[in-house]
Amino acid sequence: MSVFTGLDVHKEYHHATVMDEDGEILRQRRFPNSLEGIKSFFSDIKGGEVALEASQFWEPVYDELEEMDFEAKLAHPRKTRVIADEKIKTDVRASEALAQLLRMDWLPEAYVPPANIRGLRELLRRRVSLVESRTKYKNKIQAELTKRRIKLDGTPWHGPWLKQLQELGIEPVEDYMVIIRSLNDRIGKIEREIKERAEETKEAMLIRSITGFNYFSAMTVYASIGEIDRFPGPKQLSSYFGVIPSTEQSGGRKKHGPITKEGDRYVRRVLIQCAWSHVSNSDSYITGFFERLKRRKGNSVAIVATARKLTEAIYWMLERGEKFRPGG
Incomplete structure (x- = not known):
């Protein structure tokens, strides 16, 4: 039984x-x-x-x-x-x-990634958590400087700026810097591991062939997708990432609204960040699409549509095992 x-x-x-x-x-x-x-x-x-x-x-x-x-x-x-x-x-x-x-065989099932993908997702989440913690302590230091009306020369968190910060001798700042240095060590270790794993992962390297994607963003998208065969087409992958417009249909009329925002909001944010980087550093067919659309719809609508266009490209790249072709 x-x-x-x-x-x-x-x-x-x-x-x-x-x-x-x-x-x-x-x-x-x-x-x-x-x-x-x-x-x-x-x-x-x-x-x-x-x-x-x-x-x-x-x-x-x-x-x-x-x-x-x-x-x-x-x-x-x-x-x-x-x-x-x-x-x-x-x-x-x-x-x-x-x-x-x-x-009753009516259970709507969620995708269960293989153990290696689940492990990768955990590693990526850990990095995000550590980076968020580091940002919190950096903000605390900025607040200490603002409170004391101190302005440092140079680019924050780089070279001369850091040297000036260390010479101030502010006790709370020194405490926070100890934590930041420790977080830097752990983040660096994880990022080296992510890079090594990315270089051994064909799918991640294909995604990284798109201008605007680095090792981390490529692995983030790859880990979220898992096995590309589980998506029948690019539309389903775009839906999975929540970058397709919502649709309302009434009386035979169809109206498109904001994106659905289904799926992992962090991965969606990574896609949009990569879309901005792509259109700023590439003259590909996707950049041309963005430039045409922004003239009619504005930057915010155009960049989300561009993230969807990138998602469609990623689908076909993984499906065919091909690198990105800027000419389309």
Whole structure:
């Protein structure tokens, strides 16, 4: 007899519902979020499918279930509307809804990247987190200078400017600089690793052949895509990155609005930054597209459309295994 388990995953605990082929609930229980808790709950369940919703804590649970020979499936949180629309939103009802969707073969699944892509994503996220921390302490130093009405000559955080800063002898600034130097060391180490991995990754090097992309941005886009074969075409990839216009249709008339902003907002920001860099440093067909559009629509609309154009180019480059061709 096949069994279907819905697992509502939380930081401290899980709620699970086990259901048979007829929809009868065989077990409902809350248990700790630990390997021991999972093994204890599933100890007398022999195989079957387990659905869990994509959340901050899904990865270790997913891996543990696979190691125990369960067929783990990751539910797409935005598409699993039945959970969000429950009139009584409880963890038990959420796990029950997941089990029902699984049993009826209606579960909208999210993409589960291979282990190497998941590891790369974690490395990239760590770099972003460290850079954000460094920016915070740099801002604190700038605030100390502003408070004291101190203006330094030169470009901030470079050569003479840094030398002047170090000569001031301001205690809070010295404390923050110790942290910044430590962060610089860790960020540098991660960036060297990203560069080494990028040079060994064909897909990342293809993306990097586009003017405006460096090792980090190329790896960020590659890690988000994972396997290009999961996208039927460039439109689906653009939709995944949230750079397509939203559409409203009423009475046979279609109206386009702002971009959908689906997907990872950080990757979308990287794409737009790369689009700006591209149109500033290249005379490619994509730059020509931007220049024509900005005259009619303005910079902000044109650059988002250019990011979409870059996304389409990336799709075909990865699909065909070809470097970027500036002439189109």
